[in-house]
Amino acid sequence: MRGVVMYAPGDVRVEEREDAKIVEPTDAVIRVTASCICGSDLWPYRGVEALDGPTPMGHEYIGIVEQVGDDVRNIKVGDYVVGSFVASDNTCEICQAGYQSRCIHNVMMGSVGTQAELARIPLADGTLVATPGTPDEDLIPSLLAASDVLGTGWFAAVAAEAGPGKTVAVVGDGAVGLSAVLAAKQLGAERIIAFSRHPERQALAREFGATDIIEERGDAGAARVKELTGGYGAHGVVEAVGTEESMWQAIRSSRPGGYVGYVGVTHGVELNGLDLFFTGVHLHGGPAPVRRFLPELIQLIWDRTIDPGKVFDLTLPLDQAAEGYKAMDERRATKVLLTL
Amino acid sequence: MRGVVMYAPGDVRVEEREDAKIVEPTDAVIRVTASCICGSDLWPYRGVEALDGPTPMGHEYIGIVEQVGDDVRNIKVGDYVVGSFVASDNTCEICQAGYQSRCIHNVMMGSVGTQAELARIPLADGTLVATPGTPDEDLIPSLLAASDVLGTGWFAAVAAEAGPGKTVAVVGDGAVGLSAVLAAKQLGAERIIAFSRHPERQALAREFGATDIIEERGDAGAARVKELTGGYGAHGVVEAVGTEESMWQAIRSSRPGGYVGYVGVTHGVELNGLDLFFTGVHLHGGPAPVRRFLPELIQLIWDRTIDPGKVFDLTLPLDQAAEGYKAMDERRATKVLLTL
Known part of the structure; x- marks a missing residue:
């Protein structure tokens, strides 16, 4: 063969x-x-x-x-x-x-x-x-x-507790991130914030259900999510990249007690325990x-x-x-x- | 004053x-x-x-x-x-x-x-x-x-999803860990595994509801939990110490898809992202x-x-x-x- x-x-x-x-x-x-x-x-x-x-x-x-x-x-x-x-x-x-x-x-x-x-x-x-x-x-x-990719994005959106009344942010505009946008929409999320700098991916994110697009990355991106959510942060965040920057972008985009679903295969990421402790997020992910x-x-x-x-x-x-x-x-x- | x-x-x-x-x-x-x-x-x-x-x-x-x-x-x-x-x-x-x-x-x-x-x-x-x-x-x-301490142990047991039919392990035999044993019992956990090497603390853990005591620590301790749970690991684990060893002991004592509630204030802990990814656990904690x-x-x-x-x-x-x-x-x- x-x-x-x-x-x-x-x-x-x-x-x-x-x-x-x-x-x-x-x-x-x-x-x-x-x-x-x-x-x-x-x-x-x-x-x-x-x-x-x-x-x-x-x-x-x-x-x-x-x-x-x-x-x-x-x-x-x-x-x-x-x-x-x-x-x-x-x-x-x-x-x-x-x-x-x-x-x-x-x-x-x-x-x-x-x-x-x-x-x-x-x-x-x-x-x-x-x-x-x-x-x-x-x-x-x-x-x-x-x-x-759909199954992985879906799992991440479920892990991020996407649902009615919820604001969900998605870090990563690759196929998994875009699938997570679609999943969050299908699961009933009220507001879906996609991080993307690529015009075609932004367009597909919107077609799949994104209500807001943020072009900033890292802490600046997370700060924009807080601005859009009354200072609180998103209820749930999908991480679909797998770098240290993207992990913290996701964690910091979440409100305390929020849910971060991470499915990017993490490479070279070390999460500082004390920083993570004080975010108070739920962190769940892995191979979907x-x-x-x-x-x-x-x-x-x-x-x-x-x-x-x-x-x-x-x-x-x-x-x-x-x-x-x-x-x-x-x-x-x-x-x-x-x-x- | x-x-x-x-x-x-x-x-x-x-x-x-x-x-x-x-x-x-x-x-x-x-x-x-x-x-x-x-x-x-x-x-x-x-x-x-x-x-x-x-x-x-x-x-x-x-x-x-x-x-x-x-x-x-x-x-x-x-x-x-x-x-x-x-x-x-x-x-x-x-x-x-x-x-x-x-x-x-x-x-x-x-x-x-x-x-x-x-x-x-x-x-x-x-x-x-x-x-x-x-x-x-x-x-x-x-x-x-x-x-x-009780409120913190209780939160950790809730984060570890202690409940009927569940096996919950508790890392840490200080006041918070012992309180988490009490909480897990009160929340209905079927089996409660306490890690402890101190006879008096073991005794109080048993009085509070522990069904099993493990004296091994680290990976050896986690391996004992797997042995006691048909190779799967606990449904939920409380981490109430805050060191890198205790965090991994807790994470590795959990089954994939299990729940780790961590409330030890983490000092000098760096969690490797790829290792965490493949454990597939839910990680939730912070100031209770x-x-x-x-x-x-x-x-x-x-x-x-x-x-x-x-x-x-x-x-x-x-x-x-x-x-x-x-x-x-x-x-x-x-x-x-x-x-x-």
């Missing part, structure tokens, strides 16, 4: 890999119909995260089930499926509490590499959710978004338990209530994945969809 | 201070009937926190109202009152959301110095809660505990909004449902405050009550 392999920072190739196959009786193999490039794929691409030799890439996917292991009960060959970027059994106490991304048997899908024609999905019964049928072509980007939200998100997309696929602003065939990485790295694209 | 003043690390004196008086029309002046020494008073005593000249000490208090300012409406001269260690208006949005310790007009009572015969209480209407009458002598320690819980705590004490005053294991007259500081510093006492 054809698949994306990263050899070194900046060196992404599409080449022949060994076909995905059933390894464990709980596995499925899917024929991937669309995959995409994640902001987190840029960390090794930029050399911030080390690579351990040539590495198959990708952890987002939708596709059609080709094969199932002997112990798979709920997923059938021919099902059109969406899964999260973390495989989970969906039965352990952690999964049952809604934290499937930290399932006691979790498998990170990045270790599988879903930017490929076929993908092995561990713990298929727990991981995959079948769509109501074969989706119309125009629904594919949105269903693919549910696999990671996308599986918790998938049934609801698939239905909202199927009903055309939400259109999160708009975060994809570049679509390329799998063979041109290298150009996709380059476009995201150079910020010419927010999010790249790879067709198969 | 007589009052405690700290001159330098280890140098605590009781001397004549200017009588407390009404400064703002929202103030009250109370005649303090009991005060106490806080674990956080030991930070400057040990030289960990700098002193800015001779400093009046104390932020915990109960007493009788002697005088009220012209704008005080709800509190009357003669009321027997308990207040939190932070004065708050109890009307701003932050207070109304239950975060009175971060009230937009908050005044830290440490700036007043309540280890004294009289104390000025700012924002008296918002800060003070009257007891149902003059308390019996034996209720005084418990009512005083409500002013800080004791005022939120005071009416309920006073009633529980009045009805003799709880007896948190047991955390006081040394009672001294105000004039012997220096010996009280010394006893706590040398860990000969958990918590010292000062009589007036």
Whole structure:
């Protein structure tokens, strides 16, 4: 099968890999119909995260089930499926509490590499959710978004306690941040403040439900949120970048007792305990338990209530994945969809 | 009036201070009937926190109202009152959301110095809660505990989501940690794991409701919690120390998606963002909004449902405050009550 392999920072190739196959009786193999490039794929691409030799890439996917292991009960060959970027059994106490991304048997899908024609999905019964049928072509980007960025933005908005009467600020105008704006709107937030300096991203944020845009960053940005909220700060804040500046921008944009949902994979961040102590915020985040939200998100997309696929602003065939990485790295694209 | 003043690390004196008086029309002046020494008073005593000249000490208090300012409406001269260690208006949005310790007009009572015969209480209407009458002598320690350590332990247990069916671990066997054990029990937790190496504190933890005691600390302690909870970790954890080791002990004792309530005033703690990210815990803490819980705590004490005053294991007259500081510093006492 054809698949994306990263050899070194900046060196992404599409080449022949060994076909995905059933390894464990709980596995499925899917024929991937669309995959995409994640902001987190840029960390090794930029050399911030080390690579351990040539590495198959990708952890987002939708596709059609080709094969199932002997112990798979709920997923059938021919099902059109969406899964999260973390495989989970969906039965352990952690999964049952809604934290499937930290399932006691979790498998990170990045270790599988879903930017490929076929993908092995561990713990298929727990991981995959079948769509109501074969989706119309125009629904594919949105269903693919549910696999990671939408699910992650949704989790962050839930962690930020977005809801009726609430003011929610969103730090980060990438695909996850924009998805969090959409989620906050859908969850009923009254006022949604998006931090962004990019005119096109500002426009999409507004389309997704942002009521205010702030261009300032860091403490100046947080001060603007306080100004807009009677001196108090937002009730909830989403952090979708993962730097020390963005973490504090989020924490300081929140009122005491407010909720900060952080989903940017944090790199080089050290949080001073005493500073954090006196903010009095609720801090919750980590790898999003996308599986918790998938049934609801698939239905909202199927009903055309939400259109999160708009975060994809570049679509390329799998063979041109290298150009996709380059476009995201150079910020010419927010999010790249790879067709198969 | 007589009052405690700290001159330098280890140098605590009781001397004549200017009588407390009404400064703002929202103030009250109370005649303090009991005060106490806080674990956080030991930070400057040990030289960990700098002193800015001779400093009046104390932020915990109960007493009788002697005088009220012209704008005080709800509190009357003669009321027997308990207040939190932070004065708050109890009307701003932050207070109304239950975060009175971060009230937009908050005044830290440490700036007043309540280890004294009289104390000025700012924002008296918002800060003070009257007891149902003059308390019996034996209720005084418990009512005083409500002013800080009980309220703080209670907040931490609430932040740790202690409740029916839950396993809660408590890091720290000082007065706050022990109060958190009592709170977790009262909130209905099924299993309460106390970390302690001190036989007397272990005994009081068990009396307050602890079902298990762990003597190991740090990662070894956290590993023991996982062993006791089927490999998952506790549903909620209270952190009541404030060191980097104790913070990670608490975080690592929690299951993913669990709740860590931290109330130890953090000193020299830097939390690595990436490590925190992958724990997936809810982290919430800070100066406890004791005022939120005071009416309920006073009633529980009045009805003799709880007896948190047991955390006081040394009672001294105000004039012997220096010996009280010394006893706590040398860990000969958990918590010292000062009589007036």
